[in-house]
Amino acid sequence: MKRHTASLLSTIALLSIALPAIAAVPPHKGKPAGHAAKTASTPAIPAGPPPTAPLAVAGMAAPPLLPAQAAYVLMDAETGAVIAEKSPNLAWPPASLTKLMTAYLVYQAIAHGTLKLDQTVPVSDAAWHTGGSRMFISPGMTVTVDQLLHGLIIDSGNDAAVALAQAVAGSRASFVGLMNHEAAALHLTGTHYVNVDGLPDPTLRTTALDVALLSRAIVTKYPAYLKISVHKHYTFDKIRQRSWNPVLFRDPTVDGLKTGRTNEAGHCIDATSVRNNRRLIAVVLGGPSWVTSTNDIEALLDYGYQFYTDATVVSAGRIVGSMPVPDDQVTSIPVAAAHDVVMTVPTIAAKNFKTVVTYDTPPKTAIAKGATVGTITVSAEGKVIASVPAVAMASDQPAGFITRMERALKRAL
Structure with missing residues (x-):
């Protein structure tokens, strides 16, 4: 009996599917309530x-109203x-x-x-x-x-x-x-x-x-x-x-x-x-x-x-600044983003990004390559759209004797 009932339902479904479309968008199949036309x-x-x-x-253009x-x-x-x-x-x-x-x-x-x-x-x-x-x-x-x-x-x-x-x-x-x-x-x-x-x-x-x-x-x-x-x-x-x-x-x-x-x-x-x-x-x-x-x-x-559009607003490894370090180290350390940042941005702003690097206070100890040293902030048309850690792209090295003497002399003058 169950199989006969299923066959009857199948026949009904086939007949409903055969009905011609009455709108520009194809209609659904006249199914019962729950997802019903x-x-x-x-x-x-x-x-x-x-x-x-x-x-x-x-x-920017305003989004659709869709009332x-x-x-x-x-x-x-x-x-x-x-x-x-x-x-x-x-x-x-x-x-x-x-x-x-x-x-x-x-x-x-x-x-x-x-x-x-x-x-x-x-x-x-x-x-x-x-x-x-x-x-x-x-x-x-x-x-x-x-x-x-x-x-x-x-x-x-x-x-x-x-x-x-x-x-x-x-x-x-x-x-x-x-x-x-x-x-x-x-x-x-x-x-x-x-x-x-x-x-x-x-x-x-x-x-x-x-x-x-x-x-x-x-x-x-x-x-x-x-x-x-x-x-x-x-x-x-x-x-x-x-x-x-x-x-x-x-x-x-x-x-x-x-x-x-x-x-x-x-x-x-x-x-x-x-x-x-x-x-x-x-x-x-x-x-x-x-x-x-x-x-x-x-x-x-x-x-x-x-x-x-989707744009890579910051690329990992691309040098975006140099971090000053204490006098007994090298003059500066190149920094870059810790990772790529892909953002959805307005098309009109995709080529007008402004990147600012804010540095943390330099540690008294040596800075290792890959260490976080600050924050990279990306803005477009005055609006901040992304922030990512800034990392050191090289380890700092002790400055040589002559370099330290030159720096001391400049400070004295």
């Missing part, structure tokens, strides 16, 4: 402060710098953006060797009966971790989320505990999980900043996620489903990450793009439609790529 009132957008660009300098979004964050994936933000710490229902953490923990288990991509996972009744969007697994099926990850990321399958959670932790409750533990480890201070799939719950909350931080952790630690999220379709058990991510169909530079949709959450998109070898992450929460949220994601990405 269900007619509903738009969530109320709370009044809040206007968007800001934390790295901006004088003369239809409750919150947004635009982040540079390499540096972690927030380029633009609107209500970044506003508590908001994540809907299926919850599955970002589900996927993160699955990839973590694979990295630790407790789970394998080709490992077969049993499908429980709990997974089979999970509501909302589905990849349509059922008990008795042979399904692998890799297939479930595709169903989780592309189809946004709640059934896949439950099956994976049980494979990793034994139960959904135990997995939720792992989710909240990892959220704390990643400093997602505005996030609280109560389930593995994002189905509505009044205590399930996240923020735009936390979604961006988690997304950066995924693309940094587990880039294999993007090998799946880049796909526009996935076929399992002869059911071909379209990706929930509408930005994939608009922008060829986008290769992930996830979307979420409930009546309470609105149309939430977490997208990442690579242009000119630079990756940005854009998150919008609470949009009134997929079209609007897609347009707003594109506005954020365009703003970030046009007005900001």
Whole structure:
């Protein structure tokens, strides 16, 4: 009987996928509530402060307003710098953006060797009966971790989320505990999980900043996620489903990450793009439609790529000054940055850095090569953008007899 029910569901899914698109952005598949294309009132957008660009300098273009979004964050994936933000710490229902953490923990288990991509996972009744969007697994099926990850990321399958959670932790409750533990480890201070799939719950909350931080952790630690999220379709058990991510169909530079949709959450998109070898992450929460949220994601990405760049503001080993030393040592010691500093900076300031070295009081003992002797501060357009320890590039040596005599004579005169 179970198999017959699954077949009926499969037929329904195939029919829903075949429906023609009715908007410029490809619609989702008419799935049940939980990630549903269900007619509903738009969530109320709370009044809040206007968007800001934390790295901006004088003369910069203002960040996009995006009034239809409750919150947004635009982040540079390499540096972690927030380029633009609107209500970044506003508590908001994540809907299926919850599955970002589900996927993160699955990839973590694979990295630790407790789970394998080709490992077969049993499908429980709990997974089979999970509501909302589905990849349509059922008990008795042979399904692998890799297939479930595709169903989780592309189809946004709640059934896949439950099956994976049980494979990793034994139960959904135990997995939720792992989710909240990892959220704390990643400093997602505005996030609280109560389930593995994002189905509505009044205590399930996240923020735009936390979604961006988690997304950066995924693309940094587990880039294999993007090998799946880049796909526009996935076929399992002869059911071909379209990706929930509408930005994939608009922008060829986008290769992930996830979307979420409930009546309470609105149309939430977490997208990442690579242009000119630079990756940005854009998150919008609470949009009134997929079209609007897609347009707003594109506005954020365009703003970030046009007005900001990643620059090496200080290079390790490049001499930036000379430290004076006591008279009984050499005249000065060359200093440089302890390490490279790559920063996200406004494009208009990228070639106008000002570097200042502040020296510590010279020790009475000898200075060893590599010792910290001060601080290098980098500013642009009057705004400090980076500080890094200054280190000695050579050891000091005792001055020769003649040099010491010459110095003494100068002091006497």
